Amino acid sequence: MKKIVFSLLIFIALFIIIIQFFQPPRNDQSITGDDFFMQYQEAPAYVIEILNKSCYDCHSDQTKYPWYSRVAPVSWLLNKHVIQGKEELSFSKWGSLTIRKKLSAFNEICEVITDESMPMSSYLKLHKDAVISDHDREMICKWIEAESEKLFLE
Amino acid sequence: MRKSILSVILIIAIPLWVFSQQQLQNPGFEEWEDAGTVRDEPVNWSSIKTSDNDTLNTPAPVVWDISDDAHSGNYSIKLFNVRIWGIMATGILTNGIVHPSFIPDSGYVYTVPEDVMVILEKSCFDCHTTESKKDKAKNKLNFSTWNELSKAKKVGKLNAICEEVENGDMPTEKYISYYPDSQLNDEQVSALCNWVDSEIENLMDSK
Numbered sequence: 001m002k003k004i005v006f007s008l009l010i011f012i013a014l015f016i017i018i019i020q021f022f023q024p025p026r027n028d029q030s031i032t033g034d035d036f037f038m039q040y041q042e043a044p045a046y047v048i049e050i051l052n053k054s055c056y057d058c059h060s061d062q063t064k065y066p067w068y069s070r071v072a073p074v075s076w077l078l079n080k081h082v083i084q085g086k087e088e089l090s091f092s093k094w095g096s097l098t099i100r101k102k103l104s105a106f107n108e109i110c111e112v113i114t115d116e117s118m119p120m121s122s123y124l125k126l127h128k129d130a131v132i133s134d135h136d137r138e139m140i141c142k143w144i145e146a147e148s149e150k151l152f153l154e
Numbered sequence: 155m156r157k158s159i160l161s162v163i164l165i166i167a168i169p170l171w172v173f174s175q176q177q178l179q180n181p182g183f184e185e186w187e188d189a190g191t192v193r194d195e196p197v198n199w200s201s202i203k204t205s206d207n208d209t210l211n212t213p214a215p216v217v218w219d220i221s222d223d224a225h226s227g228n229y230s231i232k233l234f235n236v237r238i239w240g241i242m243a244t245g246i247l248t249n250g251i252v253h254p255s256f257i258p259d260s261g262y263v264y265t266v267p268e269d270v271m272v273i274l275e276k277s278c279f280d281c282h283t284t285e286s287k288k289d290k291a292k293n294k295l296n297f298s299t300w301n302e303l304s305k306a307k308k309v310g311k312l313n314a315i316c317e318e319v320e321n322g323d324m325p326t327e328k329y330i331s332y333y334p335d336s337q338l339n340d341e342q343v344s345a346l347c348n349w350v351d352s353e354i355e356n357l358m359d360s361k
Contacts, residue, residue, distance in 0.1 A: 100313045100354050107310030111294055145304075152306035153361055 019072040024079035027063040035095030036060070046136065047143055051091065054119050054130040058085030061092040066126070081120075099151060106148045110141040178249065182227045183220075194220075196231070198249055205252040206301050214254055217245040255360075262360055269342075270349040277325050277336040305357050312354050316347040 032038075037060070038048070056062045058081055069078050086092075089105050097105065112118035114137060119130050132140070179198040188194045192212075193203055202214040215236040224230040233245030246252065250265030266274070274297070281291035284298035295311055303311065318324040320343055325336045338346070 099358075100309050103306055103310035104313035104317065105310075107307060108314060115290060115293070145307075148306040148310065149304065152304075152309060152358075 016072075022072060022076075023070070024075055026065065026069075026079075027061040027082065031061065033061065033092050035093050037091040037094040040095050041147060044143065046139060050132060050136055050140060053127070054132055056091060057127075058082050058123070059089050059091050060086070061090070081123075099154070102151055103148055106144045106151070110144050113137050113140065182224070183229045183231050184227045186220075186229075196229075196247075199247050200249070200251055201247050202243075202252050202254050205254050207254050208301070210254045210256070215243045217243050218247050253360075262356055264353065264356055267345070267349060269345050273338065273342050273346055277338055280333075280336075281329070305361065309354050309357050312350045312357075316350040319343050319346055 037043075037051070043051070057064055063082055065078075068074050089108070094102070113132055119127070119132070124130055180196055183196040183199070185197040186194055187197050195201060195204060201218060203211055203216070205211055205214070215238045217234060217236055219232045219234070221230045221232040222228060223232070231247055233247065235245055236243045246263070248263045248265075250263050253262050253264060255261045279297060280286065281288040282295045282297050284292070284296060286292050295315070300308070315324075319338060325333075325338070330337045
């Protein structure tokens with residue numbers, strides 16, 4: 001009996017060690033890129049701050065990886081979220097979007113933070129400072145609206 | 155022999171069917187709706203009286219009149235230009251919808267093609283209109299209050315309509331399970347997206 005438990009433990013330990021060799025690709029945050037949001041949109045400091053702490057981790061190549069992001073299987077889960085996030089909207093690709101796509105993205109940003117579907121609750125559990133306050137929400141939506149008008153008239 | 159006759163018939167019939175154009179409804183202005191009221195208009199025709207811009211429907215000048223000087227039937231339409239506040243309002247009646255504006259350059263006429271209207275009614279309006287009980291859907295997109303949106307917002311939302319439908323995110327799976335008819339096929343998706351494209355183009359041109 002003891003033997004079985006022992007070998008099972010060994011097996012689990014080996015398994016955990018082996019999966020560490022399968023590391024998903026990571027975003028390289030040293031490169032900002034020409035299409036990055038900030039190169040196109042002049043944003044006030046409070047907007048930049050919120051984007052930094054609540055959005056960029058999944059919606060850009062500027063991911064700030066926590067230590068546990070290197071540990072499989074957390075790394076896989078994290079990578080999946082980043083890929084999905086960037087697919088939906090990548091601030092690193094902002095410059096490559098057409099005006100209608102930018103307007104659409106702007107509109108959606110305000111929508112998802114207003115109905116609180118973003119930032120995701122699982123993300124907020126690990127990033128307490130990513131919570132967007134009601135006041136910030138309002139400020140962002142106001143800024144987005146003004147910026148959308150400008151974009152449209154461009 | 156019979157086969158060749160059939161194929162000849164098909165060769166003639168199919169192009170006739172494919173290239174046939176939909177006939178204009180009420181072409182002779184014989185049928186009228188809301189007759190005798192300020193909003194009277196020929197059935198299936200629209201003018202500024204019933205435009206999508208409520209604030210301008212009443213103050214806008216009348217630029218057409220019913221006439222009995224008809225080529226055939228009882229009625230015809232007389233169009234004329236009116237000068238108001240230094241701006242020339244042209245006589246216009248359309249089987250689309252008029253979007254008037256205080257800025258003359260920003261006015262335009264548009265149509266929601268029938269195939270698109272069918273899609274919107276069948277797959278979208280249940281949740282995305284004021285009558286809906288689904289607050290989340292309504293907050294995101296409400297066709298009933300569409301004209302209260304800024305042009306920039308309209309463009310953004312139109313683009314999202316096409317994207318959501320193209321990705322198969324809308325109508326939601328749950329809705330489709332209740333109303334299987336609401337599922338859109340590829341043809342309907344592209345009809346909707348084509349309409350979105352032309353609407354966005356109109357909006358961009360009118361800035």
